[in-house]
Amino acid sequence: MSPTPARITAVDTHDIRFPTSRELDGSDAMNPDPDYSAAYVVLRTDAADGHEGHGFAFTIGRGNEVQVAAIDALRGHLLGRDLDALCADPATLNRDLIGDSQLRWLGPEKGVMHMAIGAVVNAVWDLAAKRAGLPLWRLLAEAEPEWLVGQIDFRYLTDALTPEEALALLRRGREGAGERTARLLERGYPAYTTSPGWLGYDDAKLTRLAARAVADGFTQIKLKVGADLDDDIRRCRVARAVIGPTVRMAVDANQRWDVDEAIRWTKALAAFDPYWIEEPTSPDDILGHAAIRRAVAPVKVATGEHVHNRIVFKQLLQAGALDVVQIDAARVGGVPENLAILLLAAKFGVPVCPHAGGVGLCELVQHLSMFDYVALTGTTEDRVIEYVDHLHDHFLDPVVIRQGHYTAPTAPGFSAALRPEALARYTYPGGEFWAADLDATKKGHAA
Amino acid sequence: MSPTPARITAVDTHDIRFPTSRELDGSDAMNPDPDYSAAYVVLRTDAADGHEGHGFAFTIGRGNEVQVAAIDALRGHLLGRDLDALCADPATLNRDLIGDSQLRWLGPEKGVMHMAIGAVVNAVWDLAAKRAGLPLWRLLAEAEPEWLVGQIDFRYLTDALTPEEALALLRRGREGAGERTARLLERGYPAYTTSPGWLGYDDAKLTRLAARAVADGFTQIKLKVGADLDDDIRRCRVARAVIGPTVRMAVDANQRWDVDEAIRWTKALAAFDPYWIEEPTSPDDILGHAAIRRAVAPVKVATGEHVHNRIVFKQLLQAGALDVVQIDAARVGGVPENLAILLLAAKFGVPVCPHAGGVGLCELVQHLSMFDYVALTGTTEDRVIEYVDHLHDHFLDPVVIRQGHYTAPTAPGFSAALRPEALARYTYPGGEFWAADLDATKKGHAA
Structure with missing residues (x-):
């Protein structure tokens, strides 16, 4: 008699919100007062190993309950799945989720519903990596190319990338992977920091944090721009004076501009030698990015944190619309769609510098860049992962930055799990913090 | 003392699902078993006139509860709004909804959250038209161009269309509007019918319904394709034989293909003289549509029902990617975003043939095409509104088709209101139909 196979027995969802708007952390031209939040999902099983799969979509506050509802809508696809079969071939779940024609209408493959798919798919990969006893980057780097x-x-990709081409890229990528793994474990993966550059910070704080960034070993920083040109010129001048001519300084407009305005504004900042202009306009505007890139060179054009799927990335590459691909671990349909995007970028020879920050985006995305280095492109040249130094303490396996580098995670999984204390305190609206906060607001109104 | 201004006092939401999958109405290559549904919203006020604003997002079943949750998330922006101010300038609400930076993160301007905005914005325009005592098409056609x-x-549009260009188009469009209004009221607006062509129908039903379409005065029909090429060839042959050489026959692949496959498949059907190929590939693939259009001419390329906002339509036009713009009344951000898309199409000289069907999409979108005819492009040449003959009975002001034409609505508003009986019967899961259905399923399992 064969034993009963282990199955997924529960899909728990949590509405987690951190009150970041009170500190102006994360403020930019488009997002003045974000409360960094996560629609968080935990897959539980009846396996003897006790492992759980953790995943989440990142949002910035209001509407996080809609994101949670979208994850809840996927529960029927998950409950009762055979765990061995799922972890051996997560694509079976992917096909069911992406292929659910009724849910597909709500996108297709974009917005709240697609981010929900990303959250649960990432949770499955977290679980698969834990069961394999490997950090996700290593599971990916050591997987058979055919399986990947x-x-x-x-x-919708085959006019730009076929499975055969992907296989060839992955086979070539595996050559020398062992040496690169050793180097990665020793040195880590290069990071850049956005911490000095939030729009809500005054010049003194910008100066102090930019100086600290250089002292900490970062070779690139990023400044938010796009609200007021005179302010931006002053802040770029201040930052460039602090960091000197060789440290790279990226600027980020967070979609604030139309095409012509993006070109004018970027040129007005060109004197301070910005390395890239990030999100100059709508993330949907492929042709707009191409026009901007032609006009502002040698300033590079970067985008991707709001690009909703592989099909838009494909076109950004086909149109020659960007110099830097900024994947986000929790916007698209999870690990497999990000693998497609990494492969597209590799085929077109464009470096990937992931978006991170938020809630846990650094924790997740480091795994993807490390796989890219070890087993796909084989290089970290002109490649850096964004780093923002908040909210990491809430994670069980937080990122570790040393001398401007992400240290390679060694714990099994996708580093996605929040601490139980964070769930208890920041669940909205019933967690300790929010209950007290809402109570104080009520009393304030009554007084 | 001035009287207390009337305000929005309630935002009621309803999860409405019609069990259309039981009849295979609406079946296509991508959507084999849709339950046509609406996340339905009613704005109530304390005005003495008793008018309500009705709007909805159309979905095809599962996930409709997520769409309802997204509308619920907008409630705070609506409650307490001064009614006179809102109806005099609905754009104030639009700016608040689109500009809510926390909600914006969930798109931006795409998917569930954007469709929710479309639903409530359309409800406001329904209310404004009722208060003005005009059907919406007439309110739009008689509005001052500056106000529109x-x-x-x-x-994100100004590289293709500036406010000044839009104003010029609207001013020119107003010339002769009075005569066209009279002609519209007399003859109606041309329609085409998809009713014969659902993929689940056998050849006998296709033959019967195609013959009836021609007898009913339609000059264009549409067939769903994309599941099996041999079937499609047979069905196109059957349909063409029935309708003769002069009635137009469009074919619709519902996003089934990659670019190369779309080209091969469309060419294989070219012998039957299809008028357009609709949704040959992903709605996000602007460059893909452009490549397909270059390859399959003189077959025209049509898309739009899943195009999520004006920015993608802008690029489809800039890239020369389509011959026919298919707006949808309930996918984008409501009336004002569809006005932008109509203006873009007018500027680029591309005809608009709206997507309709579903739940109430015919009822809504007729108003937009009639405005386009009366007060923007001034023509119905090569323009037809899709017509599907189901679910109209559930509406208080259903569309009326005569001799293959939509009759111009005369009742004030946007024709968006469902009958109270429909709400009582098809609310999910508590309405009469679903309660009985779920009960029967339970008993079936128990038996």
Whole structure:
């Protein structure tokens, strides 16, 4: 008699919100007062190992309950799944989720519903990596290329990237992977920091944090721009004076501009040698990014944190619309769609510098860049992962930055798990923090 | 003392699902078993006139509860709004909804959250038209061009269409509007019918319904394709034989193909003289549509029902990617975003043939095409509104088709209101139909 196979027995969701707007951490031209939040999901099983799969979509406050509702809508696809079969071939779940024609209408493959798919798919990969006893980057880097290709949905990509081309890229990427793994474990992966550059900070704080960034070993910082040109010129001047001519300084407009305005504004900042202009306009505007890139060179154009799927990335690359691909671990449909995007970038020879920050985006995305280095492109040249130094303490396996580098995680999984204390305190609206806060607001109104 | 101004006092939401999957109405290559549904919203006020504003997002079943949750998330922006001020300038609400930076993160301007904005914005325009005592098409056609331009969000459009160009188009469009209004009231607006062509129908039903369409005065029909090429060839042959050489026959692949496959498949059907190929690939693939269009001419390329906002339509036009713009009344951010798309199409000289069907999409979108005819492009040449003959009975002001034409609505408003009986019967899961259905399922399992 064979034993009963282990299955997914519960899909728990949590509405987690951190009150970041009170400190102006994370303020930019488009997002003046974000409360960094996570629609958080935990997959539980009846396996003897006790492992859980953790994943989340990142939002910035209001509407996080809608994101949670979207994850709840996927529960029926998860409950009762055979765990061995799922972890051996997560693509079976992907096909069911992306292929659910009724849910597909709500996108397709974009917005709240697609981010929900990303959250649960990432949770499955977290679980698979834990069961394999490997950090996710290592599971990916050591996987058979044929198996990895089988995990990817090539629909709508084959005019730019076929499965055969992907397989060739992955096979070539594996050459020398052992040496690169050793180097990665020793040195880590280069990071850049956005911490000095939030729009809500005054010049003194900008100066202090930019100086600290250089002292800490970062070779690139980033400044938010786009609200007021005179302010931006002053802040770029201040930052450049602090960091000197060789440290790279990226600027980020967070989609604030139309095409012509993006070109004018970027040129007005060119005297301070910005390395890239990030999100100069709508993330949907492929042709707009191409026009901006032609006009502002040698300033590079970067985008991707709001690009909603592989099909838009494909076109940004086909149109020659960007110099830097900024994947986000929790915007698209999880690990397999990000693998497709990494492969597209590799084919077109464009470096990937992930978006991070938020809640846990650094924790997740480091795994993808480390895989890219070890087993796909084989290089970290012109590649850096964004780093923002808040909210990491709430994670069980937080990122560790040393001398401007992400240290390679060694704990099994995708580093996605929040501490139980964080769930208890920041669940909205019933957690300790919010209950007290809402109570104080009520009393304030009564007084 | 001035009287207390009337305000919005309630935002009621309803999860409405019609069990259309039981009849295979609406089946296509991507959507085999849709339960046509609406996340339905009613704005109530304390005005003495008793008018309500009705709007909805259309979905096809599962996930409709997520769409309802997204509308609920907008409630705070609506409750307490001064009614006179809101109806005099609905753009104030639009700016608050689109500009809510925390909600914006969930898109931006795409997917569930954007469709929720469309639903409530359309409800406001329904209310404004009722208060003005005009059907919406007439309110739009008689509005001052300056005011209309002020309703539109030109963000991310100005490289293709400026407010000044829009104003010029609207001013020119008004010339002769009185005569066209009279002609519209007399003849109606041309329609085409998709009713014969659902993928689940056999050849006999296709033959019967195609013959009836021609007898009913339609000059264009549409067939769903994309599941099996041999079937499609047979069905196109059957349909063409029934309708003869002069009635137009469009084909619709519902996003089934990659670029190369779309080209091969469309060419294989070219012998039957399809008028357009609709949704040949992903709605996000602007460059893909452009490549397909270059390859399959003289077959025209049509898309739009899943295009999520004006920025993608802008690029489809800039890239020369389509011959026919298919707006949808309930996918984008409501009336003002559709005005922007109509203006873009007018500027680029591309005809608009709206997507309709679903739940109430015919009822809504007729108003937009009639405005386009009366007060923007001034023509119905090569323009037809999709017509599907189901679910109209559930509406208080259903569309009326005569001799293949939509009759111009005369009742004030946007024709968006469902009958109270429909709400009582098809609310999910508590309405009469679903309660009985779920009960029967339970008993079936128990038996």
